[in-house]
Amino acid sequence: MDSERRRAGPFETLGAWLRIWTPGRDVDVPPVPWRRLLLVGAPAVALAVAGAWLALDDASESRRQRDAAAERDRAGRAAAERERLLADQALRTERVPAAAKPELVTALERGVLADARRRVRDGTLERPVQRVECAPFPRTAPRQAAELDPSRRTGRYHCLAVTRDIVGTGEGVIGYPFFARIHYRDGRLAWCKINPIPGEQAVTDPRDIARLPAGCT
Numbered sequence: 001m002d003s004e005r006r007r008a009g010p011f012e013t014l015g016a017w018l019r020i021w022t023p024g025r026d027v028d029v030p031p032v033p034w035r036r037l038l039l040v041g042a043p044a045v046a047l048a049v050a051g052a053w054l055a056l057d058d059a060s061e062s063r064r065q066r067d068a069a070a071e072r073d074r075a076g077r078a079a080a081e082r083e084r085l086l087a088d089q090a091l092r093t094e095r096v097p098a099a100a101k102p103e104l105v106t107a108l109e110r111g112v113l114a115d116a117r118r119r120v121r122d123g124t125l126e127r128p129v130q131r132v133e134c135a136p137f138p139r140t141a142p143r144q145a146a147e148l149d150p151s152r153r154t155g156r157y158h159c160l161a162v163t164r165d166i167v168g169t170g171e172g173v174i175g176y177p178f179f180a181r182i183h184y185r186d187g188r189l190a191w192c193k194i195n196p197i198p199g200e201q202a203v204t205d206p207r208d209i210a211r212l213p214a215g216c217t
Contacts, residue, residue: 078207085210088124089192093215098187101147101155105182108157108189109134112178115191116161125176127163133173134159134180155182159191179216192216 007028023029092115096107113132119125136144137158147155162175180191192213211217 082210085195088195089210089212089216091190091192091213091215094189096187096189098185101182101184104184104187104189105134105147105157107187108180108182108191109159111189112159112161112180112191115193116176116178119193125161129161129163129175130165132159132161132178137179153183153185155184156180157182157191179212181216190215 005026005028007030012023012027012029092111094107094111096104099107109132112134113129116125116129116132120128134157136147137156139158157180159178159180160173160175161178162173164174166172166174177194177196178191179194180189182189192215194212194216195210197209
C-alpha cells in the first residue's frame with residue numbers, strides 16, 4: 001500500500017497549504033515549514049512595513065505642503081480683498097458753510113450722492129444711483145430728537161445711495177450703505193461707504209476685517 005502513495009507536487013502542496021485543494025488519501029503533503037517561512041518572511045514583512053511607513057510619510061508631507069500652499073493662497077486673496085475694502089471705505093470729507101441742521105443733512109446727501117455717482121463712473125459701483133437718503137443713526141426717537149438739540153455738536157447718520165425703489169405690498173428701497181458724521185457747529189461733513197460682512201452666520205477671521213476709518217465710527 002505504501003508503494004502506491006505519491007508525493008504531492010509543488011502546486012498541489014501549495015493548494016493544500018492554502019486549503020484550496022484537498023489531497024487524496026494516496027497523496028503525501030509535506031507539513032508547512034513555519035520556521036523557514038518565519039526566517040524568510042520576517043525581513044519581508046519588515047521591508048513591507050518600512051515601505052508603507054515611508055509611503056504614508058510622503059503622503060503626509062505632500063498633504064502638508066498642499067495645505068500650506070492653500071493657506072498662503074487664501075491669506076493672499078484675503079489680504080488683497082482687505083486692501084480693496086479699505087480703499088472702498090476710505091474717509092471722504094467736505095466742508096460747507098455752517099447752517100441749520102436740516103440744511104447740513106441736505107448738504108450731506110448731496111455730497112454722498114456725488115461720491116456714489118463718481119464711483120459708478122469709475123466702475124466700483126455697478127448700479128446707477130437715483131438719490132441719497134440720510135437719517136440719524138441709530139434710528140430711535142431720542143436720537144432723532146437730538147438733531148433739534150442746540151447743545152449737540154455732532155450727529156451720526158446712516159445714508160443709503162438708492163438704486164431701486166421696491167413698490168407693492170412690502171415697500172422699501174435698495175442701495176449702497178454709507179456711514180456719516182456731521183459737525184454741526186462748523187459745517188464739516190465726513191462719510192464712508194460700508195461693506196457689511198456677507199451672511200448673518202458668516203464667521204470672519206478678525207485679521208481679514210477691513211475696519212471703518214475713525215472719522216466714520
